[in-house]
Amino acid sequence: MADALADLPIAAQEGASPLLAVRGLEAWYGESHVLHGVTLDVHEGEVVTLLGRNGAGKTTTLRSIMGLVPKRSGSVHYAGRELIGARSDAIARAGIAYCPEERGIFASLDVTENLMLPPVVRPGGLPLETIYELFPNLKERARSQGTKLSGGEQQMLAIARILRTGAKLLLLDEPSEGLAPVIVQQIGRTIRELKQRGFTVLLVEQNFRFAQTVADRHYVMEHGKVVDMVRNEDLNASMDRLHEYLGV
Amino acid sequence: MDEIFGIPAPLLFGQLLLGLINGAFYAMLSLGLAVIFGLLNIINFTHGAQFMMGAFVAWMLLNWLGLGYWWALLLAPLIVGLSGVIIERTMISRLYKLDHLYGLLLTFGIGLIIEGVFRNYFGSSGLPYRPPAELQGGWDLGFMFMPVYRFWVVVFSLVVCLATWLMIEKTRLGAYLRAATENAALVQAFGVNVPRLITLTYGFGVALAALAGVLAAPIYSVNPQMGTNLIIIVFAVVVIGGMGSILGSVLTGFGLGVVEGLTRVFWPEASATVIFVIMAIVLVTRPAGLFGRA
Numbered sequence A: 001m002a003d004a005l006a007d008l009p010i011a012a013q014e015g016a017s018p019l020l021a022v023r024g025l026e027a028w029y030g031e032s033h034v035l036h037g038v039t040l041d042v043h044e045g046e047v048v049t050l051l052g053r054n055g056a057g058k059t060t061t062l063r064s065i066m067g068l069v070p071k072r073s074g075s076v077h078y079a080g081r082e083l084i085g086a087r088s089d090a091i092a093r094a095g096i097a098y099c100p101e102e103r104g105i106f107a108s109l110d111v112t113e114n115l116m117l118p119p120v121v122r123p124g125g126l127p128l129e130t131i132y133e134l135f136p137n138l139k140e141r142a143r144s145q146g147t148k149l150s151g152g153e154q155q156m157l158a159i160a161r162i163l164r165t166g167a168k169l170l171l172l173d174e175p176s177e178g179l180a181p182v183i184v185q186q187i188g189r190t191i192r193e194l195k196q197r198g199f200t201v202l203l204v205e206q207n208f209r210f211a212q213t214v215a216d217r218h219y220v221m222e223h224g225k226v227v228d229m230v231r232n233e234d235l236n237a238s239m240d241r242l243h244e245y246l247g248v
Numbered sequence B: 001m002d003e004i005f006g007i008p009a010p011l012l013f014g015q016l017l018l019g020l021i022n023g024a025f026y027a028m029l030s031l032g033l034a035v036i037f038g039l040l041n042i043i044n045f046t047h048g049a050q051f052m053m054g055a056f057v058a059w060m061l062l063n064w065l066g067l068g069y070w071w072a073l074l075l076a077p078l079i080v081g082l083s084g085v086i087i088e089r090t091m092i093s094r095l096y097k098l099d100h101l102y103g104l105l106l107t108f109g110i111g112l113i114i115e116g117v118f119r120n121y122f123g124s125s126g127l128p129y130r131p132p133a134e135l136q137g138g139w140d141l142g143f144m145f146m147p148v149y150r151f152w153v154v155v156f157s158l159v160v161c162l163a164t165w166l167m168i169e170k171t172r173l174g175a176y177l178r179a180a181t182e183n184a185a186l187v188q189a190f191g192v193n194v195p196r197l198i199t200l201t202y203g204f205g206v207a208l209a210a211l212a213g214v215l216a217a218p219i220y221s222v223n224p225q226m227g228t229n230l231i232i233i234v235f236a237v238v239v240i241g242g243m244g245s246i247l248g249s250v251l252t253g254f255g256l257g258v259v260e261g262l263t264r265v266f267w268p269e270a271s272a273t274v275i276f277v278i279m280a281i282v283l284v285t286r287p288a289g290l291f292g293r294a
């Protein structure tokens, strides 16, 4: 496994410097040491997934990038800036947006208020009309309480609201989790559409069949580390290895 | 219409009005407590002292600077609110990671210190503060005499409560506030400066208390204990209405003021305890309060 990692073209992929470069990221919840040196790159315009079993540290990786885990070390370099010590609002303002695993829809806000909540951090976000074209349900249910939406609609809302802000890098934590297959397909279409519109996506997934339909590359996490990287075109050839990692 | 239920109409309406006046103070004070509690998760035990400071700042503005009531209505909330901002930044903000009990103890201690300082400088006998000329006098309504100033207090506090509610429910800033009350970390991860939002919210709640203090100055005498007496009842109001419920604290404030006034008519001996009896009943039957979410 260590050999596989050593072969990875992590630092100097295609010469261009990555939009997001995570190096030796460690994180703790209280006394428990959860991330043990996560290293990964995401290039501009890429969709990259983080695969791994439950408890591997995928969510913690996204939360650490976003500044939501207070005790962390290592390096998170984004668009020329070091963010490891920054506060989460400064990280958001640098242009990273986060869609949490639990979706984080606010019960005391209606759908429109939820959608409009994240402040615009820089120019270039999607206009509201485009967002409503992508997610027509949100317009129909504009006045509903946020948490009265179905699970799928809440997931759409959680993604939709971070598209307005001008953030370039989207961190999406298991958007397909617990949703019906049709909805999962719709989310897949949305992610491909976002890629076409120039967004960069770091996507946490457990479902690699879904991941395969949207991503350019896949990192595999185990026990708080990245242990492998697979290009999407090599995914089928690497099936045995992945089955072993993911225990499916 | 001389008597209603055997009670002389002027007495009944007089007590109803008094109930509404007290209710206006309960509403404004519990509203500030509810806003602060919602976001900071701290019961602000300095609130009574800050109400008293509002009245004193009005008195100082008049007697030291010659600035009258209308100036006080504007400046006292700003000045006392700013002192709240300083207290939050320098002291309360250090306690957010600890148990909420520490915040309660801290704000209780600060309240005692502020009261002590004012008692030291101004004594406890009370200072007079007259309403402005425009609000003196009264109207004879036939069934009762309505002092202009008391009418003004009820109307003004209703407007303040309504404006606060609108700001929280209908504006972008209010949406930040409601969202941060639910999940502050996520709101901050969207790029909102939540620590600043918390500071401003505390300052706003304190400013509301000070505004109530200015309104109270011409009614009660301005003295260092004026907040202590009132705030105990206000805490009961907050418990009855439900911690953190905005609309609940306003409705409960006015409602309990009226209930208290009516009790004074029909069973005067019980009027001082009726709110606490209601609080006990509500705590037993609906611990989250009448408007609180369990």
Ligand SMILES: Nc1ncnc2c1ncn2[C@@H]1O[C@H](COP(=O)(O)OP(=O)(O)O)[C@@H](O)[C@H]1O
Pocket: A029, A032, A034, A052, A053, A054, A055, A056, A057, A058, A059, A060, A061
């Ligand atoms: N808030 C928390 N407090 C303590 N431990 C946590 C917390 N959140 C996650 N963990 C632990 O951290 C490890 C990684 O969790 P997580 O990042 O959620 O994994 P994944 O998203 O890959 O399922 C797990 O062992 C989990 O039990």
Ligand SMILES: [Mg+2]
Pocket: A058, A059, A060, A101
């Ligand atoms: Mg997870």
